[in-house]
Amino acid sequence: MLKLAILGFLHDRPLHGYQLRRHLAALTGHVRPISDGTLYPAIKRLESDGLLVRETEPGTAAAPRHTLHLTEAGQAALLDRLRTPDDLDISDENRWFTVLAFLRHLDGEPAAQAAVLRRRLAFLGEPASFFYDGERPVGAEEVDDPFRRGMLLIARATTRAELAWLRDTLDALEPGPR
Amino acid sequence: MLKLAILGFLHDRPLHGYQLRRHLAALTGHVRPISDGTLYPAIKRLESDGLLVRETEPGTAAAPRHTLHLTEAGQAALLDRLRTPDDLDISDENRWFTVLAFLRHLDGEPAAQAAVLRRRLAFLGEPASFFYDGERPVGAEEVDDPFRRGMLLIARATTRAELAWLRDTLDALEPGPR
DNA sequence: GGACCATACCTCGTCATCGAGGTATAGCGG
């Protein structure tokens, strides 16, 4: 997820580590802050995988800044990841939102964007609950526990909003009668 | 999060590992499945911390089943964790839902339950976005990118539903005029 | 009687993440 976010941000413009840190803090920080000890090793991994290069600019600031640039392999890796996200990217909301944040980078490929949205649509379409009576998912109305009822109500509201948005956006991506 | 969920399920009734696995699969599995390699070591950790004990029942099934019972220390740890969840439990939706799933275990302490809900209320009350124009959070209407707009719309719908539920539930927990 | 699946448990190596700590410089207020 971190890897995806780093590649996604760098696709827009080269950044140095500190700027990246602040972009990441805005994107996911209020929910799950990332620490230096996570970010810098991740940058190193991407660098040694040849997905980005760093250019040292001395002078400007306190420590020598390393401006990070995506390589062609890095761009390819980003686009590939966006085209074929793995199942966790689809089901886990945090990861899914990271995909959404950068899905625009598949600009020239509306069909690929639509395919990703369809996968999320299929996932949301499956009947699912947090609690089961045998095989049958238990609905909010059947639950006495007010906290568990809350979970189900909130999840339902989210799913509804997302389905509406997914349908609208898919219509826009796939124009014409279907 | 796994620790919390295990303790929470065992508070209801003793279970063996396999049953636990299926309960966990229902609770968080559609979003983020937990593997054996995560579950069994987690059980061992809890056991060596004295939070649960296992009683071997031979015979019933294929492998000797270890029925897991919560100890008093385990119950205390669960209730304590529910009373004072850490910040990530409040902000990360996956973790927050796990707290909600078991908050009922603080049955006799409506004030403690209300205090936890208030923390979530405060978190949701902070103005937050995924994207910032300098310091100012950017609203859904200002975003051109349809995917990023979707993120903001979905997040807003979720927040709204959750705020409504939080207020209702807090009113029920704290009766009388305020 | 053989294939296969569900039940039930476990280990191991690998990897990502985290928090705590460290090292600098620049700039500002007092």
Added chain:
DNA sequence: CCGCTATACCTCGATGACGAGGTATGGTCC
């Protein structure tokens, strides 16, 4: 000129999650 904060980067040890693999038995289907 001292302390503080922001900028900017890095390391290290511990933890925990993961997937792949292994070991059984019991039941069902054909």
